[in-house]
Amino acid sequence: MKVGIFGGTFNPIHYGHLRAAEEVRERLKLDKIIFIPSGNPPLKTEELSEAVHRYKMTRLAIVTNRFFELSDIECRQQGKSYTVKTVEYLKKTNPEIDYFFILGIDAFLEIPYWWKPENLIGLIDFVVIPRSPFRFVDLLSSQYISAGENALKKLDAAEIESYTAKLKSNRDMIALKLPVIDISATRIRRLLNEGKSIKYLLPEAVESYIISNKLYKCNK
Numbered sequence: 001m002k003v004g005i006f007g008g009t010f011n012p013i014h015y016g017h018l019r020a021a022e023e024v025r026e027r028l029k030l031d032k033i034i035f036i037p038s039g040n041p042p043l044k045t046e047e048l049s050e051a052v053h054r055y056k057m058t059r060l061a062i063v064t065n066r067f068f069e070l071s072d073i074e075c076r077q078q079g080k081s082y083t084v085k086t087v088e089y090l091k092k093t094n095p096e097i098d099y100f101f102i103l104g105i106d107a108f109l110e111i112p113y114w115w116k117p118e119n120l121i122g123l124i125d126f127v128v129i130p131r132s133p134f135r136f137v138d139l140l141s142s143q144y145i146s147a148g149e150n151a152l153k154k155l156d157a158a159e160i161e162s163y164t165a166k167l168k169s170n171r172d173m174i175a176l177k178l179p180v181i182d183i184s185a186t187r188i189r190r191l192l193n194e195g196k197s198i199k200y201l202l203p204e205a206v207e208s209y210i211i212s213n214k215l216y217k218c219n220k
Contacts, residue, residue, distance in 0.1 A: 003098070016183040021102070023129075027161075055070070084116045105129070105134040118169075122171065125173070135152075136163075137153055151165075187201075
């Protein structure tokens with residue numbers, strides 16, 4: 001079985017997350033994708049809703065897709081959420097599954113600042129997807145990858161749809177050229193803060209949850 005791991009703060013989850021996950025699932029023929037909202041991420045400093053809210057919003061967003069699953073592995077933990085611990089737990093619990101860790105170009109470039117990055121790089125294969133304003137050629141600055149510059153440029157130019165490179169740990173990094181949906185959680189929070197509409201940026205159920213629980217609004 002091939003399973004994608006899609007982690008993040010999902011603060012809040014939106015159509016950009018959902019469409020990217022569906023594209024990856026289809027392109028790589030994954031059996032399912034597990035969404036894992038982070039509990040208490042060590043590197044996030046922006047306004048972050050409580051883990052229980054982000055977990056419930058994610059559940060509402062994915063409920064209609066039978067290939068999407070939700071895990072509370074990080075939300076139920078005490079202390080900081082570390083990706084390497086999550087991956088170690090999943091691989092130990094389900095050794096028969098081939099896992100793929102899905103993340104944006106920006107997040108992949110931040111891995112050196114994560115907890116025990118060398119361990120993580122050696123544990124799992126990565127699927128790297130577009131994240132504006134970053135380009136695939138920016139991956140050349142990563143200390144973990146020996147990638148072909150020409151191939152990455154072709155990805156940026158949409159001349160090819162995917163490129164697989166070996167990490168220095170001998171794991172794979174699969175770069176996928178996906179359609180970019182220009183939606184960000186930061187923009188959604190800003191619109192809410194300004195009292196503006198967020199309709200059509202995320203599922204209606206998530207929008208209703210945000211409004212009902214008065215999330216992301218300034219106390220003025």
